[in-house]
Structures are given as C-alpha cells and as structure tokens.
Amino acid sequence: MPKTEKPLSETASRILDVAERMARQGGYYAFSFRDIAAEIGIKSASIHYHFPTKEALGEALVTRYTDRFLGALGRLDEATPLESLEQYVAAYRQALIEQDLMCLCGMFGAEIARLPDPVARRTREFFERNLVWLETVFRAAGAANPEARAGETIARLEGAMILARSMNDMDLFQRVTADLPAQALRE
Amino acid sequence: MPKTEKPLSETASRILDVAERMARQGGYYAFSFRDIAAEIGIKSASIHYHFPTKEALGEALVTRYTDRFLGALGRLDEATPLESLEQYVAAYRQALIEQDLMCLCGMFGAEIARLPDPVARRTREFFERNLVWLETVFRAAGAANPEARAGETIARLEGAMILARSMNDMDLFQRVTADLPAQALRE
DNA sequence: GATTCCCTATCTACTGATAGGTAGATATAT
DNA sequence: ATATATCTACCTATCAGTAGATAGGGAATC
Numbered sequence: 001m002p003k004t005e006k007p008l009s010e011t012a013s014r015i016l017d018v019a020e021r022m023a024r025q026g027g028y029y030a031f032s033f034r035d036i037a038a039e040i041g042i043k044s045a046s047i048h049y050h051f052p053t054k055e056a057l058g059e060a061l062v063t064r065y066t067d068r069f070l071g072a073l074g075r076l077d078e079a080t081p082l083e084s085l086e087q088y089v090a091a092y093r094q095a096l097i098e099q100d101l102m103c104l105c106g107m108f109g110a111e112i113a114r115l116p117d118p119v120a121r122r123t124r125e126f127f128e129r130n131l132v133w134l135e136t137v138f139r140a141a142g143a144a145n146p147e148a149r150a151g152e153t154i155a156r157l158e159g160a161m162i163l164a165r166s167m168n169d170m171d172l173f174q175r176v177t178a179d180l181p182a183q184a185l186r187e
Numbered sequence: 188m189p190k191t192e193k194p195l196s197e198t199a200s201r202i203l204d205v206a207e208r209m210a211r212q213g214g215y216y217a218f219s220f221r222d223i224a225a226e227i228g229i230k231s232a233s234i235h236y237h238f239p240t241k242e243a244l245g246e247a248l249v250t251r252y253t254d255r256f257l258g259a260l261g262r263l264d265e266a267t268p269l270e271s272l273e274q275y276v277a278a279y280r281q282a283l284i285e286q287d288l289m290c291l292c293g294m295f296g297a298e299i300a301r302l303p304d305p306v307a308r309r310t311r312e313f314f315e316r317n318l319v320w321l322e323t324v325f326r327a328a329g330a331a332n333p334e335a336r337a338g339e340t341i342a343r344l345e346g347a348m349i350l351a352r353s354m355n356d357m358d359l360f361q362r363v364t365a366d367l368p369a370q371a372l373r374e
Numbered sequence: 375g376a377t378t379c380c381c382t383a384t385c386t387a388c389t390g391a392t393a394g395g396t397a398g399a400t401a402t403a404t
Numbered sequence: 405a406t407a408t409a410t411c412t413a414c415c416t417a418t419c420a421g422t423a424g425a426t427a428g429g430g431a432a433t434c
Contacts, residue, residue: 011409026301029216033394045396046410054394102297106346109353110289110297114213127353151363152343155350159293159342166296166314176338179374187370198383220420232422233384241420378433385426393418400411 012050014040020061024101027111028058028119055116062122065104070129081141085153085181088134092157093177097170106158130154141185149184156180199237201227207248211288214298215245215306242303249309252291257316268328272340272368275321279344280364284357293345317341328372336371343367 008016018039022031033054037044051057074087095103105126112120134150143149157177164173195203205226209218220231220241238244261274282290292313299307321337330336344364351360 009409026298027214027216029214030298030301032392034392042409043411044394045412048395049409052395102300105353106349107297109349110294111213111217112353113289114217124353124355127350148362148365151347151350151359155346155363156339156343157346158349159344159346160338162293162296162345163314163338163342166292166299166311168311172338175335176342178335183374187366196383219418221418229383230385231420232386235421236383239421376434379431380429381431382429383427385424387423387425389420389422391419391421394416396415397413398411399413400409402408402410404405404407 009050011040011042011046015047015050015057016061016064019057020065020104021101023058023061024099024104024107027107028115055118058116058119059122062105062108062119062126066122066126066129069126070133073133076133076136076140081137082181082185084137085184088137088153089157089177089180092161093173096161096164096173100170102161102165103158106161109158127154138184143185143187145187149187153180153184196237198227198229198233202234202237202244203248203251206244207252207291208288210245210248211286211291211294214294215302216298242305245303245306246309249291249295249306249313253309253313253316256313257320260320263320263323263327268324268372269368271324272371275324275340276344276364276367279348280360283348283351283360287357289348289352290345293348296345314341325371330372330374332374336374340367340371 015036018036019031022035033044033047037047047057051060069091072091074084076084079087092103095101105123108115108119108123109127112123115123131147131150131154134153135146138146138149157180160173160176163176164170202223205223206218209222220234224231224234234244238247256278259278261271263271266274279290282288292310295302295306295310296314299310302310318334318337318341321340322333325333325336344367347360347363350363351357
C-alpha cells in the first residue's frame with residue numbers, strides 16, 4: 001500500500017487558506033500565527049496543534065499549492081501543445097485576476113535566500129515540476145530547445161504578475177502574455 | 188536654481204548599502220534597524236537620525252536604486268536598439284550573477300500589496316521609468332507594439348531572476364534570457 | 375584668546391506592540 | 405480511558421520608534 005494522504009482537518013485547511021492569502025500578498029514574513037488565528041476565530045496556540053512551527057506551516061502551504069496548481073492542469077495526452085500552453089497561461093491569469101494574488105511560489109522564489117530550508121526546498125520543487133510539465137509540452141511541439149522555452153514561459157508569467165500588480169494595471173498582464181503560447185511555439 | 192541634491196552622508200549611504208542587500212535577499216520585512224546598525228557598528232537609534240522611519244528608509248532605498256539602475260544604462264541616441272537591449276539584459280545579469288541578489292524592485296513588486304504607500308509608489312515609478320526606456324528602444328526599432336514588447340522584456344528578466352535563484356542555478360538565467368534581445372526585436 | 379551657542383551625530387535607556395513557541399488545563403466525543 | 409482539539413497564561417526575543425543626555429566642531433561674540 002502506497003503512502004496514504006492524511007485528510008487535513010477542516011481547521012487545518014482553513015489555516016492554510018488564510019495563511020496562503022497572506023503569504024501571496026506580502027511573502028513569508030507577512031503571515032503570523034496571531035493574525036491567522038484572529039481571522040478564523042481561534043487562538044494562536046491552537047494553530048501549533050495543527051502545524052507545530054511556522055516552518056512546517058510554510059512547507060504545507062507550498063506543498064498544497066504545488067499539488068493544486070499542477071493538478072488543475074489538464075492531461076498532456078488529451079490536448080495539443082498550443083491548448084496546453086493556453087491553459088497554463090490561464091492558470092496564472094486566474095490567480096492574478098480572479099484572486100488578486102501573486103503566485104505563492106513566485107513570491108517565495110523572490111525571498112528564497114531568507115526562507116527556512118524546507119520551505120525553500122518545496123519552492124524549488126514547484127519550479128522543477130512546472131519546468132518538467134512545460135518541457136514535455138515543448139518537446140511534443142518539436143521545439144529545438146524545450147528547456148529554454150519552458151524557463152522563458154515561467155519567467156514571463158511570474159514577471160508579468162509582478163509587473164501588473166506593481167503598476168496596479170491587471171490588464172497589463174494580458175497585454176504582456178497574450179501572444180505567449182503562439183510565440184513560444186514559433187521559436 | 189533647481190532642486191539641489193542633498194549629498195547623503197557617509198553613514199547614511201552605508202545604511203542604505205546594508206539595507207539594500209538585506210531587502211534584495213528577503214524583501215521589505217527582511218531588514219531591520221537593529222540588524223543594519225549591528226552590521227555597520229552603530230546603535231539602531233542612530234539610524235533614526237538619518238531615516239526617521241522604516242518607511243522613509245524604504246523610500247530612499249528604492250529612489251537610490253532606481254536612479255542608479257537607469258543611470259547605468261547608456262544614452263539611447265548612442266546605440267542601436269539591439270545594443271541597448273543587450274545592455275539592459277546585462278544590467279539584470281550583473282545584479283544577479285555578480286551580486287547574487289534579486290532586483291530590489293522585483294522583490295518589492297512581489298510584496299507590493301503589503302508595502303507602505305510611499306514605498307509602493309516609488310516601486311511603481313521604477314517600473315514606469317523602465318517601461319518608458321524600453322518603449323523608446325522598441326519604437327526606434329519600428330516594433331508594432333512597443334508597450335507589449337517593453338512589458339515582456341521586464342517580465343521575463345524579473346521572472347528569470349526568481350527562477351534562477353529558486354533553482355539555485357544562475358546559469359539558467361542566461362539560458363532563459365540569451366535570445367531575448369534578438370527575439371524581442373523580431374516580433 | 376577665551377567663551378558662548380548651535381548644529382551634527384551619536385549614545386543610553388526605554389516603551390508598547392508583536393513575533394513564534396510552550397506548558398498544562400479543559401472539554402468533547404468515541 | 406483515550407485521542408482530538410481547543411483553551412489560558414506565559415515566555416523570550418525582536419520590532420520600530422522616542423526621549424533625553426553627551427560629545428565634538430565651528431562660528432560668532434566678548
């Protein structure tokens with residue numbers, strides 16, 4: 001029997017929800033046990049029952065985010081490379097426009113030099129797994145340099161989120177990423 | 188007589204040096220008066236003499252960074268668009284590779300939702316001025332959509348810094364941005 | 375030449391708020 | 405009875421910021 005997923009209690013997942021939102025607004029130092037507890041109506045000590053340390057909470061945050069993010073992408077054998085890329089761009093657009101939040105791992109990636117090791121490691125895993133997914137797409141499309149194309153795609157999307165949020169002009173994200181799928185496949 | 192630049196004392200500029208390095212490693216919440224003071228051998232209260240609040244220090248940080256960054260770029264009338272773009276990419280590469288630091292405004296841009304207003308405003312100015320500079324380059328090159336090209340360029344460079352640092356593979360920055368100048372001008 | 379005054383820059387000593395984390399009591403449900 | 409989940413009450417460390425003393429250097433005044 002393979003490794004069993006622990007089901008994650010109602011409270012634990014509400015803690016993660018609030019922490020994720022705070023982290024995606026201001027980074028690893030922008031969420032605190034106190035603030036999370038206040039928002040969901042418990043005491044900060046109770047959070048330690050679910051996540052013993054901030055490091056553990058941060059790790060759980062990135063793990064859940066990564067699994068959800070990649071899980072939301074469709075199966076590669078059921079779409080053309082162009083469709084897959086369009087879906088990938090749409091995943092970022094949704095995070096930015098609908099939730100008005102930064103990508104958690106774009107945020108943590110910027111702060112990586114000051115992150116606890118386990119959190120930094122999980123953040124790297126997010127990018128590794130995304131690179132693999134994208135490289136598969138570009139390889140299927142017959143791209144000459146799938147690794148570079150994959151990196152360019154992630155870089156442009158993460159950067160476009162930062163730029164659009166900084167300029168307080170969410171439509172700038174659209175203008176900067178509109179031709180990404182077609183252009184990347186043309187290279 | 189136009190507005191005079193105040194010369195910025197030796198101590199004040201050392202404070203900015205240390206704060207900038209810390210901010211570029213971990214963001215706005217990763218530098219503290221105490222840590223800065225300890226590193227340059229004064230007491231934290233003395234920093235308040237030079238910068239009354241953290242907000243003021245943050246603002247000075249972004250202002251100096253922006254002026255230096257744009258000041259280091261050559262004059263647009265003395266270079267071809269391709270040369271200008273290569274120089275622009277090199278400016279980011281230097282910050283990442285030689286200093287092993289994130290772009291200050293890429294960092295603050297990610298955190299912008301939790302930044303004090305004056306710091307957020309200065310961060311936006313950085314991107315505004317960079318967009319203007321790049322749009323000029325792309326317009327000189329006869330690009331069809333200079334605004335989109337300029338945004339793409341910044342996005343890819345900021346994102347590539349995050350990606351390379353997250354993967355702890357600085358050469359990934361090179362691979363992801365190597366063809367940026369030529370490719371952007373081809374669009 | 376000495377004295378007074380002011381400006382610069384630093385210090386000591388402190389405040390109140392907030393941080394993550396811990397010990398141990400308590401309540402509930404199986 | 406035990407496991408789950410929360411609580412109260414506390415700890416130590418750190419945070420930005422303030423008040424007020426101190427020291428040194430000019431420059432003006434006597």
